Amino acid sequence: MLSFVLRKGLRAGLTVLLLATFTFFVLRTSGDPAVLLVGLEAGPEAVEAFRRRWGLDQPLWKQYAIYLQQLLSGDFGQSFVGNRPALEVVAERLPKTLWLMGVTAVVTLAIGIPLGVVAALRRDSWIDRLAIGVSVAGLSLPNFVVGVLLILLFGVALMLLPTTGSETAWHFILPVATMATGDAAVFARFARSAMLDVLNQPFMRTASAKGLDRRRAVMRHAVPNAAIPLVTVFGLYVGRIIVGAVITENVFAWPGVGSLLVLSVETRDLAVVQTIVILVGVTMVVTNITIDIAYRWLDPRTAEERTLG
Amino acid sequence: MRIGRHIKQGRRGLCLAVLACGIGAPGLAAAQSDTNLMIGVTNLTPHLDPMGIMANVNWRVSQNHLETLIRYDYRTGELKPGLATSWKRVSPTVLEMSLREGVACHNGEPFNAEDVEIMFGPERFQGEDAPGYLEARGQLGIIKSVEALTPHTVRFETSGPDPLFELRLANYMSEVPCADAYRAVGDWDKWGQAVVGTGPYKLAEARPGELQRFERFDGYWGAKAPVASFTLKVVPETGARIAGLLAGEYQIITEISPDQFETILNNPKTEVVGGAIQNIRSLIYDTRHPMLSDPRIRRALSLAIDRKLIVDSIFHGKTSISNGFQMKAFGAMYIEDFEPTTYDPDRARQLMKEAGYNGEEIPYWYLTDYYTGEVTIAQVLQQMWKDVGFNVTLQLKESWAQVGAEKDNGIRGITNTSNNAVYPDPIGQLYRNYGPDGHFVVKKYWSNAAFKDAGEGLLSLDHATRREAHRKMLEIWKQDPPGTHLYNLPMFYGKAASVDWSPTSTPFMDFRAKSLGVSLN
Numbered sequence: 001m002l003s004f005v006l007r008k009g010l011r012a013g014l015t016v017l018l019l020a021t022f023t024f025f026v027l028r029t030s031g032d033p034a035v036l037l038v039g040l041e042a043g044p045e046a047v048e049a050f051r052r053r054w055g056l057d058q059p060l061w062k063q064y065a066i067y068l069q070q071l072l073s074g075d076f077g078q079s080f081v082g083n084r085p086a087l088e089v090v091a092e093r094l095p096k097t098l099w100l101m102g103v104t105a106v107v108t109l110a111i112g113i114p115l116g117v118v119a120a121l122r123r124d125s126w127i128d129r130l131a132i133g134v135s136v137a138g139l140s141l142p143n144f145v146v147g148v149l150l151i152l153l154f155g156v157a158l159m160l161l162p163t164t165g166s167e168t169a170w171h172f173i174l175p176v177a178t179m180a181t182g183d184a185a186v187f188a189r190f191a192r193s194a195m196l197d198v199l200n201q202p203f204m205r206t207a208s209a210k211g212l213d214r215r216r217a218v219m220r221h222a223v224p225n226a227a228i229p230l231v232t233v234f235g236l237y238v239g240r241i242i243v244g245a246v247i248t249e250n251v252f253a254w255p256g257v258g259s260l261l262v263l264s265v266e267t268r269d270l271a272v273v274q275t276i277v278i279l280v281g282v283t284m285v286v287t288n289i290t291i292d293i294a295y296r297w298l299d300p301r302t303a304e305e306r307t308l309g
Numbered sequence: 310m311r312i313g314r315h316i317k318q319g320r321r322g323l324c325l326a327v328l329a330c331g332i333g334a335p336g337l338a339a340a341q342s343d344t345n346l347m348i349g350v351t352n353l354t355p356h357l358d359p360m361g362i363m364a365n366v367n368w369r370v371s372q373n374h375l376e377t378l379i380r381y382d383y384r385t386g387e388l389k390p391g392l393a394t395s396w397k398r399v400s401p402t403v404l405e406m407s408l409r410e411g412v413a414c415h416n417g418e419p420f421n422a423e424d425v426e427i428m429f430g431p432e433r434f435q436g437e438d439a440p441g442y443l444e445a446r447g448q449l450g451i452i453k454s455v456e457a458l459t460p461h462t463v464r465f466e467t468s469g470p471d472p473l474f475e476l477r478l479a480n481y482m483s484e485v486p487c488a489d490a491y492r493a494v495g496d497w498d499k500w501g502q503a504v505v506g507t508g509p510y511k512l513a514e515a516r517p518g519e520l521q522r523f524e525r526f527d528g529y530w531g532a533k534a535p536v537a538s539f540t541l542k543v544v545p546e547t548g549a550r551i552a553g554l555l556a557g558e559y560q561i562i563t564e565i566s567p568d569q570f571e572t573i574l575n576n577p578k579t580e581v582v583g584g585a586i587q588n589i590r591s592l593i594y595d596t597r598h599p600m601l602s603d604p605r606i607r608r609a610l611s612l613a614i615d616r617k618l619i620v621d622s623i624f625h626g627k628t629s630i631s632n633g634f635q636m637k638a639f640g641a642m643y644i645e646d647f648e649p650t651t652y653d654p655d656r657a658r659q660l661m662k663e664a665g666y667n668g669e670e671i672p673y674w675y676l677t678d679y680y681t682g683e684v685t686i687a688q689v690l691q692q693m694w695k696d697v698g699f700n701v702t703l704q705l706k707e708s709w710a711q712v713g714a715e716k717d718n719g720i721r722g723i724t725n726t727s728n729n730a731v732y733p734d735p736i737g738q739l740y741r742n743y744g745p746d747g748h749f750v751v752k753k754y755w756s757n758a759a760f761k762d763a764g765e766g767l768l769s770l771d772h773a774t775r776r777e778a779h780r781k782m783l784e785i786w787k788q789d790p791p792g793t794h795l796y797n798l799p800m801f802y803g804k805a806a807s808v809d810w811s812p813t814s815t816p817f818m819d820f821r822a823k824s825l826g827v828s829l830n
Binding site for chain 2: 030031032033034035036037038044045046047049079080081082083084089092148151152155156159162163164165250251252253255259260262263264266267268
């Protein structure tokens with residue numbers, strides 16, 4: 001187990017380093033933050049002064065070396081806006097995004113998995129067809145379209161819910177609904193297909209033969225076995241929900257990390273973009289390691305296969 | 310009052326409720342209210358000191374929280390007492406001003422001549438190492454020294470006679486923050502999020518990229534602010550801004566294009582205000598590009614543009630076309646009988662032939678609607694140029710950072726720009742952009758010795774000399790064009806009908822007394 005964690009940790013570190021490096025060079029070769037930060041009408045001296053002040057006049061390799069050195073000592077750099085630590089700027093926005101993602105994840109799983117399970121158990125019934133129909137619709141509509149439709153319906157036409165911002169619990173409803181619609185559909189489809197696979201397995205017949213009633217057989221044997229592929233989907237879902245948050249936060253002016261990322265890319269606030277990318281990278285890496293560990297726990301055969309292999 | 314509370318109070322009445330709080334009679338004469346005016350904007354200024362960034366988003370809020378020594382009346386164009394009660398020219402290069410007594414800064418400190426001396430001095434502006442110098446040099450570089458003679462008397466000396474000096478001191482970039490607060494912060498970037506001034510509103514909260522909230526300053530020396538606070542909140546999506554306005558969450562929204570008017574006007578509680586501001590939306594020709602070095606090619610490009618068609622089709626006729634590179638707001642300096650470049654495709658073809666143009670590619674860089682309708686207009690322009698035989702290729706850039714990048718020695722083809730008249734005079738627009746220190750000249754896009762010489766006359770104190778110089782500069786700008794005017798840049802806002810506010814002819818959103826009223830209409 002220790003070597004497993006060490007191996008994974010090493011790979012994770014390398015992934016994050018590559019990500020940070022890639023982001024560093026792409027940002028610096030795709031536009032000049034000085035032009036944006038000092039204004040379009042500023043003269044070249046103002047632009048040069050800005051570059052000097054922030055070390056952007058140094059050769060790229062030197063900037064990269066300084067960046068890595070700072071990064072290893074836990075310094076993510078300073079935001080161009082307000083000269084504040086980038087980590088602090090991102091950390092300020094993080095709770096809003098975590099709340100949005102957390103609530104969305106709960107709603108997504110609470111709707112998606114039961115819907116998929118019920119659809120599998122009532123295969124070819126109207127519930128199944130409805131679940132599949134809703135899933136296809138949810139998957140087909142991009143977040144920004146769903147978001148605008150919900151705003152027009154519940155914010156403008158019915159005036160029931162606020163359209164932008166994050167001040168109250170009411171503000172959660174539309175962005176969460178926007179993100180959860182598509183994601184719940186994904187889980188419903190996977191849960192249905194995983195359940196159908198499991199329900200046809202011999203051990204389910206054995207459970208029935210033993211005299212277990214249908215409900216207990218499903219809960220005790222089918223659902224845990226169907227959970228394994230769903231764990232994989234959950235790993236992918238973390239990435240999807242981060243992307244979803246970026247789009248949704250912009251549509252709903254939700255002051256989280258997603259909208260900060262878009263703004264920072266636009267203004268080339270380098271340190272902030274790099275911090276967010278590293279944060280997302282670390283999140284994905286940790287998620288993947290957790291998923292691997294969860295696999296070993298859910299299905300010990302995967303660990304044995306690795307050992308034997 | 311935030312929207313969350315509205316929901317609890319019952320949503321349908323919330324829009325009126327938020328506007329009604331504490332408000333008496335409708336109209337501009339309305340007393341101070343407890344209203345928090347919510348304004349949906351596309352972005353915020355990254356620095357709130359005018360010398361921190363010369364940008365519309367900064368100009369937008371400037372004189373609500375910071376004040377100038379002389380006040381420019383945006384309705385009449387007159388200069389009126391501001392932080393200074395009177396001023397006189399002691400000599401062509403010296404101006405003395407008497408400051409208003411009893412003025413308090415937002416932090417409670419008294420405002421006096423020392424603040425003026427320090428804020429225009431080496432700590433903030435004077436000298437190349439001062440943090441605000443490079444940004445403000447274009448407007449205030451003529452200042453040689455500032456001296457506090459008494460606690461309420463200050464003397465400005467300029468490096469030469471300046472016919473516009475009072476106008477400069479009355480406009481954007483000349484706002485005077487408070488020196489003690491400036492020194493207390495001690496960091497230019499941090500100061501940009503914590504600016505302290507003397508205006509009717511004080512900065513209450515700044516969350517970069519999210520919102521900026523300004524509260525009424527009760528210690529203000531003049532007429533108190535009409536609303537308790539106003540908040541600029543970033544709502545990047547146009548659809549979401551409009552929805553927020555229709556739903557009553559925002560009382561004003563910015564950056565509305567004509568094709569969205571109908572949605573707003575169909576709601577009896579919302580309306581559209583705004584129009585052309587003192588800004589000319591233009592194209593820039595980089596004369597270092599091999600195909601643009603010949604003025605005949607540049608003139609041909611300008612002659613191929615049907616400006617009226619653009620205004621009528623893209624802006625539904627809601628803006629106007631300037632008479633060359635000048636604005637009517639220049640008053641006595643406006644050259645009424647100047648004949649600008651107009652749409653003349655035959656003449657364009659003739660010039661192309663004379664210049665030996667043979668279908669060589671000319672790149673045109675543009676962004677995704679930084680300017681209203683930018684993409685559509687770029688496509689329309691390309692077609693107009695194609696109609697006379699030009700081979701202009703459209704190259705979409707992601708951001709100004711890419712447009713401003715110094716790749717290929719910084720040489721571009723055609724790019725978009727807009728030129729604010731920071732004061733209503735050719736010095737504030739034509740000379741500021743294309744004069745010796747002008748952005749496009751310093752960037753080496755274009756230079757013209759005769760234009761530079763003519764510019765000397767513009768700095769004269771004699772009106773006839775200035776007018777003649779202006780005429781000559783307009784003619785040079787036309788014959789050896791560094792670019793071309795397209796239309797007067799409009800700024801449209803959506804607003805609640807119950808908010809009595811109209812925009813100025815600049816990006817400044819004036820929320821001071823007599824400029825804003827909130828009613829139950």
